[in-house]
Amino acid sequence: MPRWSSSPSLRRFLWPALGVLLGVLSVVEVAVDVVFAFPLVAALPGIAVGALVASCTSLPELAAVLGALSVLGNYALGTPGPGGAQLVGMALLVGHAAAVLPVRRGLRAAVVATLVVVVAGAVFGPSVWESVFYLLVTGAAWGVGVLVRQSRERARELQVLAARLAGQQEAVAGAAVVAERARIAREVHDSVAHAVSVMVLQMGGLRRLLPDHPEAQEVLLGLERLGRESVDEMRRVVGILREGADGDTAPQPSLSRLDAVLAELRAGGMPVELVVTGEPAELPPLVDVSAVRVVQEALSNVVRHAGAAATRVEVAWTPGRVTVTVTDDGRPRVEPVPHAPGGHGQLHMRERVAVAGGDLDVGPVRGGGYRVRAGFPVPAPATVPAAVGA
Numbered sequence: 001m002p003r004w005s006s007s008p009s010l011r012r013f014l015w016p017a018l019g020v021l022l023g024v025l026s027v028v029e030v031a032v033d034v035v036f037a038f039p040l041v042a043a044l045p046g047i048a049v050g051a052l053v054a055s056c057t058s059l060p061e062l063a064a065v066l067g068a069l070s071v072l073g074n075y076a077l078g079t080p081g082p083g084g085a086q087l088v089g090m091a092l093l094v095g096h097a098a099a100v101l102p103v104r105r106g107l108r109a110a111v112v113a114t115l116v117v118v119v120a121g122a123v124f125g126p127s128v129w130e131s132v133f134y135l136l137v138t139g140a141a142w143g144v145g146v147l148v149r150q151s152r153e154r155a156r157e158l159q160v161l162a163a164r165l166a167g168q169q170e171a172v173a174g175a176a177v178v179a180e181r182a183r184i185a186r187e188v189h190d191s192v193a194h195a196v197s198v199m200v201l202q203m204g205g206l207r208r209l210l211p212d213h214p215e216a217q218e219v220l221l222g223l224e225r226l227g228r229e230s231v232d233e234m235r236r237v238v239g240i241l242r243e244g245a246d247g248d249t250a251p252q253p254s255l256s257r258l259d260a261v262l263a264e265l266r267a268g269g270m271p272v273e274l275v276v277t278g279e280p281a282e283l284p285p286l287v288d289v290s291a292v293r294v295v296q297e298a299l300s301n302v303v304r305h306a307g308a309a310a311t312r313v314e315v316a317w318t319p320g321r322v323t324v325t326v327t328d329d330g331r332p333r334v335e336p337v338p339h340a341p342g343g344h345g346q347l348h349m350r351e352r353v354a355v356a357g358g359d360l361d362v363g364p365v366r367g368g369g370y371r372v373r374a375g376f377p378v379p380a381p382a383t384v385p386a387a388v389g390a
Contacts, residue, residue, distance in 0.1 A: 012057070018092065019054025023047040025085035038079055045073035045082065049089035060097040061109040067093040068113035068138075075124035087134075090117075091141035098145025099152075106149070110142035200227040201268025201303060208269070253292035255283070255315060255322070261292070262313065265299060271310045272299070278317025287376045290356040291324050294349050298326035298372040309369070323375040330368035349374070 026046025030038050049067050056063040067090045074082050082090065094113050098106035114135055121131030200223075207220040253261070262272045283291070295313060302311050309328040316323045346362055349372070353360040358376035365371045 015057055016054040019050040019052070019089075021050070022053055022085050022089045022092075023050030026050065026083060029083045029085055038077075042074075042077050042079050043083075044077070045070040046086035046089070048073065049082075049086050049093070053089050053092055056093055056096050057100075060093075060100050061105055064093040064097040064109040064113045065116065068116035071117055071120045071134075072124075075120065081121070081130055081134075087137060091137050094138055095141040095145035095148070098142045099148040103146075106142070106145065110138060110145075114138045196227050199268075200224050201265060201270050203227070205267075205269030253296075254288050255291055255324075256280070258292060258295065258313070258315065261296065262299075265303075270299075270303065273310075273312045274315070275312065276315045276317070280317050281322070281378050283322065283376075283378060287322075287356045287358070287378070290352040290358070291322065291374065291376055293352055294360070294372065294374045295324055295326055297349050301372075302326070302328045302370070305370075317378075320378050320380065321375055322378050323373065325371065325373040327365060327371040328369050330365075330370065 023046065026043045026049075027040065029046070030040055030043040049070050052063045052067050052070075070086065070090070071082055074080075074086075090113070094110050097109040100106075101109065117134040117138060118131045121134055203220045203224050207217050207224070210216050210220075259274055262274055265272050299311065299313075302309055309330055311326060311328045314323075314325040314327075316325070349362070350360050353374050353376070356376055358374055361371075361373045363371065
């Protein structure tokens, strides 16, 4: 429906204007009729219908029935039936009732008005076809009114759906922001936890090189303890870490540069062995980054719980699959943090592996130690079909 038709002030002005116009047209219609030359009093039924149109917004059902009864006035004044303006007004009254009233009340008004016109035409009209004509006009007006009412109802439903959709879009946008911040928080957790663990190991190695400097050893021991506590605190608050700083981004981690990552741990006094088997293949960025992050998280857990125990990192390439395994022997080389609280490392590893389409297996090893094993699918390289006739 257009906006002007839904404005209450315009509706209050529109219907009185239509009523006045129909009344004037009824008078003009009788005045200029040279065929029948009816007196002006014959315009009274048309004027009455115009008055009903002007006030139909208050009692639409009654106005439709009274408009149909105006036909009796035409026959009483000796005219063959309602004129054009009067007939238009009668149709408007029925259509308005069908548009604004509930279905049953609108249908009832249309049926009563139709019966009045048909019966009056059959009893007083000069021809039965007049009744058929009035029936068609009234039925068409009721149908148009029903279409208008359905259009209004559909417009209201669309407004409600639009409001709901806007609310859902805001909720989805908010959820996307939260998810993105959570992803950034986990990236920060993985990178910073690994870097702090390396620094703790290096301080532990430096402390063992200074047996004759108890003061320096005490300072380094405090720094080690502070570093481990910082990692634990970061694990606890990583769930509420949401915002990151702008700046240059470091290169994405890759299994092809895994030896450089392990070199930092070896420099800190952690014996780490890297074994690569099979033929390396090109990995999707998601799989490549996820595999390295799993290794980093597993090594950080070794430092945190086993105190730089001897660790073996294996990267096994097989057709269609790559498997990374981190295994420690469970015998710490430096003092682990006593009763260190558990973090979210395994949860993050499982989420990463699941997103990359792989599987994760973690657990203790028989005879001592702990093992983290993650397998990822390796897509087959795309092949270019040979040209026909080559």
